[in-house]
Amino acid sequence: MLVGVYQPGTSVLHRLPVGPKVAALSAFSLAVVLVRSMPVSFAFLAVAVALAALARLDLRMLVRATRSIVVVAVVFAALQWLLYGPAKATETLVDLVALALAAIVVSATTPVNAMLDALVRWIRPLRHVGVDPERVAMAFTLAIQALPGTVALAVETRDAARARGLGRHPRAYLTPFVIRVVARAQETGDALHARGIGDD
């Protein structure tokens, strides 16, 4: 999950503007996907690791953030091992980890507000066709922020169902869960409204 991984710092990567970082990430991703070579994939991984070191990222955060991606990558690699053999499988595994690491480095060195400002700048030309850049940026933030909040609600609702001895029947927690997610959305809407966000 690339949410909430931002780590304040003063490294070169932290000081680099958002545009070049995102452009470099795109170029790096393209290269990783297009270059079909097992040995080269290790070079890509080395570059990603070097960048993470350059940004002085916290090792524990890196492990936590890459864990779920590694699990998926291992499953894919296992499949490829069966279908195409070990070389292809290794390349896939290493490529995926390198991509994930590079994306985390960008997320961890860029505050969300800087990302939003960049987004607003990039979609500003669309103003002429009726798109409000601030509003689009806001929608992105809310979507990103809603993830951890929704997970927390799911856990709470499940615990509440358990505490009442309602067991694991989906109806016992899905119904209240959906209602609470909608209620939370309305509260957030009220809060944004009260703060005058989206008014102008």
Added chain:
Amino acid sequence: MAVIELDEVSVSVATTDGDLVILEPTSVRLTEQRVALIGANGSGKSTLARLVNGLVAPTSGRVVVDGLDVAREGTAVRRRVGFCFTDPSAQLVMPTCVEDVELSLRRLKLGGKERRQQALAVLERFGLADRADVSVHSLSGGQRQLLALAGVLATEPSIVVADEPTTLLDLANTRRVAEALFALEQQLVLVTHDLDLAARCDRALVIEDARVRFDGPADAAVADYLSSVPG
């Protein structure tokens, strides 16, 4: 001081069993610096508070803030009226503290650096300077409410409406948040169940069954509310 006027304002919602009245026609003029709204759960206090910045629209009547009609000039009114909710979690939408305050400041269309400087200054004022880059989820309940308040006050509204801001807090945090609220130069409309806080206001309204039961000096209002509750 700002002026809040309710002119024969009523609020009702349509239900399957006919209209449910949430607020009977009410007329008040609030000019004091600190006004408390007290009363039972479901009496209509929150609705009254939410009318002030247009979160709730009146079914009939008019709400006027500093001469601006809330129904017609909602945007201008919300610029003047900051609103603080009971549960700050719903109000905090950005990942880190400083970013949440910056979100409020986006409206001022400052440059990125200037916006951050201002946001940091606001955090400093609320004793949250060292929490600037910390996740909003890692704050304690009291700090979270202070941050919500910081986000509201960042844009310097002339009125602050707080809907039970201390209900979820322990004693120390209640004091901290109350001190922050009572230190404001702005007009404060405080919905609360904390009668000590209510008694510190300049005026208090007791709301009962969708109408104002008592309106007057805060200590007299608290006494009236206490006498209205059996037991």
